[in-house]
Amino acid sequence: MTALNIILLGAPGSGKGTQAEQLCKQLELVHVSTGDIFRENLKNKTELGQLAQTYMNEGKLVPDDVTANMVRDRLAKPDVQKGFVLDGFPRTLPQAESLTDILNKLNSQIKAVIYIKVADEEIVSRLSGRRICRSCQKPYHVIFSPAAKEGVCDTCGGELYQRDDDNPTTVRARLTTYHQQTSPLVEYYTKAGLVVEIEGQGPVAEVIDRTLTAARQAAAK
């Protein structure tokens, strides 16, 4: 049996995290997120973690090869043998090419690239509705999980604010960058016959069903 290795693609606010969580829970896969890998390497002060830290200290982006080497080390661990859900990597075409090399060396391969599609305007309305408590950091959403009293935290009475990242202009700029980076990736994996597009709008339970179906079909291939 070959491992069910999946890449999840989706814009910020597309619900990728929820989908990753469900895939892992329902299909017993391991969630491999670059955020976690970074935190782990920084916390354990690995060689790669320390290298990444020097770039971050200078306010620079961590180079692709450093990130790719962290991913390589993670994917070489025995717990991912049944399969993994890769989230946050690759983000760019060179990263995708490194990933192919990494997996070839591990005698492994990607079974499916699940691309969660959500219209840009929907993303803008999802993200720009987010609010966070200044005191306790509790997250709210003006439509999906509003505070009982507008602008005030239910838990601690703190003031709710919108992160700079979530204001509509910033969200649109993030989406532009996202599309620029992602379209070559989608093209790369489409050529390999791996891309499955999932409609990411509508009730969450239905999106989860579509994602699970896509993953099961990939497993049966």
Ligand SMILES: [Zn+2]
């Ligand atoms: Zn609070």
